[in-house]
Amino acid sequence: MVGLVVVSHSAKAAEGIAEVAAEMGGDTRIEPVGGDGQGGFGTVPDAIEDALDAADGGDGVVVLVDLGSAVMNADVAIEMSDVDAVIADAPVLEGAVNAAVAATSPKATLDSVREQAEAARDIAKL
């Protein structure tokens, strides 16, 4: 099964988003990660790498990110990690929910889950 990692500058935001996505995600592994490791806002590649390991069930991991340096630090973590992982170019919460649902499909692949996450860019709110 494809796993998910949710990266936010705020650990609380990452946890909350993972919680929302888990409602739809069945058995999908969803790992939240965020904060600078010292109680402040930020993202740390080592922590993201650990989350990739925790989320990987053997079929790879789709990574949802919030802003700016979260993208770069996720990129660094993927580069360091042995886990097959991709960043989805998607809004972090909507993307996580979509990805969590897509991951429950028996035919889910890393690409199909990423594509579903990215489809969340087109969700209109009004």
Next chain:
Amino acid sequence: MSADGEAVVAAVRAVADRIEAERSYLTDLDSAIGDADHGGNMARGWTAAAEKAAEMDDPEPADVVKTVGKTLMSEVGGASGPLYGGSLVFASPDLEDGITAESAVAFAETYLEKVQDRGDARVGDKTMVDALTPAVHTFKKSVETDDLTPLEALAKAVDAAERGVAFTVPIRASKGRASYLGWRSVGHQDPGATSTLYIMEELLGVAQERVDGTEELDRDAASPTIPDGEEGAED
């Protein structure tokens, strides 16, 4: 410790001291067009990196650079962590057989490529790439085409970086947080290009000491000297 490893540790210490000394200036630059944390973040990261490097047992250059990169990634915070630190880690294998003119060129090119790719920035975006690109190209050309010594090539590269920093002042930012300011970013010097120049100046300073055994940079020697006791007399 290998002489090269020792030199790299000394260079990291020199960079940490310089960044610490320029902390407020870098933060001032960043407060004009960013979020005012570049000086503090970089000082915290490089100080931690210098401490880690000093604790290493018999390190080789590639190991020191990798350790420094990893420390910057975990300590700096913000985009500077992955850009400076992640790129050092990525390029560090180029120094695995020690520091030579060829390995230094390879390292510099890998580092530049990684910074450009990760930050998705090119020359003219008003970022550290504006200092780094001409510096790396000049270094490569000086070594490979002009047949200069590595030290002379590094001095040329520092000059190129300095011009690159000046180039960031009149242009409009199109990457990073400064890009949100649009035309209001014009007239401000880019903090990342500036810290990149400082790092290169310190590398040159340490390299020069090691190679020549001279205490002072030629660049410094060319500046006017203020006699003791007369500092600021003309202010």
